[in-house]
Amino acid sequence: MKVQSLFIILLFICTFFLNFGFSQEIENSLDSAKSRFISDPWLQNASIGICVVDLKTREKIVSHNEKIGLPAASTTKLFATASAFEMLGADYKPKTRIYIDQKITEDGTLKGNFWIRGGGDVSLGSRYYNEDGNIDSFLEKWVDTLYKLGLRKIDGDVIGDGSEFGYQGIPDGWNWSDMGNYYGAGPSGLPIYDNILRFYLKLGGKIGSLATLEKVFPEIKNLNFNSYIQATKTRGDNSNIYGAPFSYDRFGTGYLPRNSNSFMVKGSLPDPELQFADELKRFLLLKGISITGETKCARNMNLSAAKNRYQAKYLLFQYEGKSVNSIAWWTNMKSINLFAEQLVCWIGKEKGYLGETKTGIYLMERFWSSRIKDGGLNLKDGSGLSRSNAITAENFCSLLQYMHDSKNASLFRETLAVAGESGTMSKVCYGQTAHGRIKAKSGTLNKIKSYSGYVETLNGKQLAFAIIVNNYGCSTDSMLEKIEVFMNAMAKY
Secondary structure, three states: OHHHHHHHHHHHHHHHHHHHHHHHHHHHHHHHHHHHHHOOHHHOOOEEEEEEEEOOOOOEEEEEOOOOOEOOHHHHHHHHHHHHHHHOOOOOOOEEEEEEOOOOOOOOEEOOOEEEEOOOOOOOOOOOOOOOOOOOHHHHHHHHHHHHOOOOEEOOOEEEEOHHHOOOOOOOOOOHHHHOEHHHOOOOOOOOHHHEEEEEEEEOOOOOOEOEEEEEEOOOOOOEEEEEEEEEOOOOOEEEEEOOOOOOEEEEEEEEEOOEEEEEEEEEOOOHHHHHHHHHHHHHHHOOOEEOOOEEEHHHOOOOOHHHHHHHOEEEEEEEOOOHHHHHHHHHHHOOHHHHHHHHHHHHHHOOOOOOHHHHHHHHHHHHOOOOOOOOOEOOOOOOOOOOOEEOHHHHHHHHHHHHOOOOHHHHHHOOEEOOOOHHHOOOOOOOOOOOOEEEEEEEEOOEEEEEEEEEOOOOOEEEEEEEEEOOOOOHHHHHHHHHHHHHHHHHO
């Protein structure tokens, strides 16, 4: 009996120490992964911020320079989307409204101007909400509605009015090399076609010969395009489009495959507000609605405040756009810069100010100042394209903790891509331990790599994490492999 009791006691002691040792091994493995990561020779000149938090205990598990503010590329979109959920609500939808100066007469004539009052609806003509070749179907539907309302003639101008969102053009800190490209399309009160201008270029067979412009979509009046794009043997798009907001001067550089009859390159639309008016006028004319005037944009007109001037006009109809929840999903899942910037602008507009980036950012930072650890947080845009952003790893983890407890928690999580499975994370940790266990937002700019999100570990723990690396010495692919090792260690915790 005594021998049996002694055996049970010894078994209990061994089990205890084995379990304790196993627990310590798990903890040490993550800490060791961090140590190996930050001491990697390729990162000796890099700035690194790491923070991993247990969402249940609220304790930091591992950290490194977690209070150092760094540009975090597209991971910044977590702040834009979380802010929109919390400050506007998941169901908030922008409205685009059609106003007229005078009531339509019995014979269908509008004696006065036709106004398109923008609400910043980024879904209008977006390729993310419309099939290829069908991005302007909304205009056809609008015109059908106007025709049913009796409109047959506009004895005046068609005016695009996005003035309630201001004319900042692009956020502070965007580079000249970005703003002319499709991913550098700035927000607007009247966005259309994702604010993208498509260039269709023809290239000959001679290496080094210059591409010639065949056409653009949408068609633009007064566009001045200079091509310095050369034909090359290599495949794919290695070109760049340069141009400032509201400027109709565009030029292209770089290389495209030779012997291409109609190679499409995407750039940013110079003036979405005016383009919107042009596109709607085109469909009005196709429907047989005559127009005596021209298209104009509010930016070039000396107008009183929109709130006052529209009181004297007649609302003909309004169109409700996509919700915060829908736009936020695309923003984080596919990392769409324009969508992130529009969410920030919606915040400014809905809170009674101009819907400009700088106003939305100010309101966002004020909102989070009393809710998260915001030391070191300095935002310049909503997409992360600005290298002037400064965000700490602790900022990200604190934001994720807050959203974990929010009424919007599940909706916010669903916007995040899953490692190895979806969105911008589909190839990250594919077939590895972290596959399917991490939901996160990725961020990539030249020499910047970042990730932030949630982890469900093999042991059932729920973690929030952020990792930001600036100025690494290796390739982007190699940098990702190093981060994957750390992600797998988190998944094993």
